[in-house]
Amino acid sequence: NxxxxxxxxxxxxxxxxxxxxxxxxxxxxxxxYWYRQDPGMGLRLIYYSASEGTTDKGEVPNGYNVSRLNKxxxxxxxxxxxxxxTSVYFCASSEGRGEKKLFFGSGTQLSVL
Amino acid sequence: xxxxxxxxxxxxxxxxxxxxxxxxxxxxxxxxxxxYVQSPGxxxxxxxxxxxxxxxxxxxxxxxxxxKRSQSSFNxxxxxxxxxxxxxxxxxxxxxxxxxxxxxxxxxRLTIIP
Numbered sequence: 001n002x003x004x005x006x007x008x009x010x011x012x013x014x015x016x017x018x019x020x021x022x023x024x025x026x027x028x029x030x031x032x033y034w035y036r037q038d039p040g041m042g043l044r045l046i047y048y049s050a051s052e053g054t055t056d057k058g059e060v061p062n063g064y065n066v067s068r069l070n071k072x073x074x075x076x077x078x079x080x081x082x083x084x085x086t087s088v089y090f091c092a093s094s095e096g097r098g099e100k101k102l103f104f105g106s107g108t109q110l111s112v113l
Numbered sequence: 114x115x116x117x118x119x120x121x122x123x124x125x126x127x128x129x130x131x132x133x134x135x136x137x138x139x140x141x142x143x144x145x146x147x148x149y150v151q152s153p154g155x156x157x158x159x160x161x162x163x164x165x166x167x168x169x170x171x172x173x174x175x176x177x178x179x180x181k182r183s184q185s186s187f188n189x190x191x192x193x194x195x196x197x198x199x200x201x202x203x204x205x206x207x208x209x210x211x212x213x214x215x216x217x218x219x220x221x222r223l224t225i226i227p
Contacts, residue, residue, distance in 0.1 A: 104156030
């Protein structure tokens with residue numbers, strides 16, 4: 001049982017480059033999330049998708065776009081990477097039935113030079 | 114808006130000693146409360162959660178937490194820590210009903226010394 005799978009695990013970008021972080025879950029969950037983790041700031045929500053076909057902004061959405069490709073997959077795109085986007089990115093999923101139990105992937109460490 | 118404060122950035126405890134990690138929340142009503150643990154290089158794993166009912170909740174790995182409404186607190190405890198408990202611990206709050214977004218605290222890093 002893979003749970004939540006994120007790719008890639010590590011990435012180095014130059015300022016202005018673009019890239020997409022991929023996330024897939026095999027638990028038939030309705031809701032999916034993208035968080036970023038920065039030292040001293042905990043986890044902050046970037047975007048979330050309550051159900052297939054819907055997406056909403058979280059606390060720090062600027063500079064990011066998302067796509068809920070289907071029920072399994074939720075991607076995060078950086079169109080023009082900036083050094084301020086250097087962070088560890090976590091994807092998570094939940095059933096979406098009110099229990100709010102999130103399952104997390106192992107993270108993507110992104111450095112923007 | 115909901116918020117979470119974890120006042121301790123880093124705590125060091127001897128193996129076998131007891132542990133208490135502090136968490137204070139701000140929310141207009143009784144919230145859903147969670148503790149997650151993150152081992153190095155890993156994602157977050159749910160330790161325990163409080164929705165309603167008994168204010169002392171038991172979780173995995175021998176952890177427990179107590180919800181105190183009067184103090185807006187949800188402190189995590191363990192009677193005797195093991196070296197494998199070294200990790201970062203996050204408290205989180207969610208609103209009752211509605212979507213399943215969680216607001217996380219800034220985390221407490223736990224170091225275990227022999």
